[in-house]
Amino acid sequence: MTIAVIGSQGMLGRDCVEVLSQSHSVVALSKADLDVTDPLSIHTALSQIPDLDVVVNCAAYTDVDGAESRPDTAFLINETGPLNLAQWCKDHPVTLIHFSTDYVFDGTGTTPYSEQDPVSPINRYGASKLAGEVAIRNTMDRHYIFRTQWLYGLHGNNFVQTIRELLRTKPELHIVNDQIGGLTWTRDVAVTIRRAVQSTIPYGTYHLAASGYASWYDVTRHMATLLGVSIPIHPVSSTTFPRPAPRPHNCRLNCEKLWGTRLPRIPHWDERLTEFLL
């Protein structure tokens, strides 16, 4: 199978390239190689790849707070980009794998969100990612949209890397404990999508996260224990750290649709974080 990974220099993109290359022929395309906002750039880059089977779109505008002041940029990359890719993939025809987010939900629910639950983003990043989903669904059938969340990995700015540094350098920490979600290693996402294309699960939208749920405070405490750090860590409300973009409180994704396809479940977040850190 030949797979093109777009946004290959991003946090998830780099792990997708590494993991998919173990079993498939992979063409890694950075933003300089392919700009998703430009249909000509898409055509030029993708039409050169012989026997292309799958396009994995890891390109996105991911600055959640930045999207509040730059919504046009966010929508250009997160809505028009996927639309352009879907049109090319439909015409050629090639399977498209795309990533979306738990931020399509408003977070007011009291249980984990399933794929059927109504969407209602509360920030512009979430709205732009939702628009990208809709653009793909309206354009082509042969697609997978994986809504994932709370990603961390080796290659990028993320909560785990930030907290690791803060635990090393600060005398105490105040960490939000009223947002709950599923902390997920980008490597596990990459392994799961490799399995998904190999076992040809039905096309459609799936939630994809590690097992179990936690608050950012829970994650930080687990990290402190693992790293042998004993500074005071205080749980605080999101209102302690006002941000330009509001965050949903209940970010939990119900991933049973995906695991019901018989793909192996990603183990519990704390087990995966332990492997990542140690």
Ligand SMILES: NC(=O)c1ccc[n+]([C@@H]2O[C@H](COP(=O)([O-])OP(=O)(O)OC[C@H]3O[C@@H](n4cnc5c(N)ncnc54)[C@H](OP(=O)(O)O)[C@@H]3O)[C@@H](O)[C@H]2O)c1
């Ligand atoms: N990170 C999370 O916690 C999280 C949670 C839920 C869902 N997701 C989704 O997961 C996917 C991957 O996220 P990530 O954290 O890996 O993002 P990331 O590290 O920010 O990577 C995104 C990549 O897209 C590239 N890009 C930006 N504009 C582009 C364009 N016009 N054409 C081509 N490439 C472009 C970026 O290049 P430059 O850096 O050079 O601009 C960057 O390499 C995204 O769809 C994101 O919405 C992420």
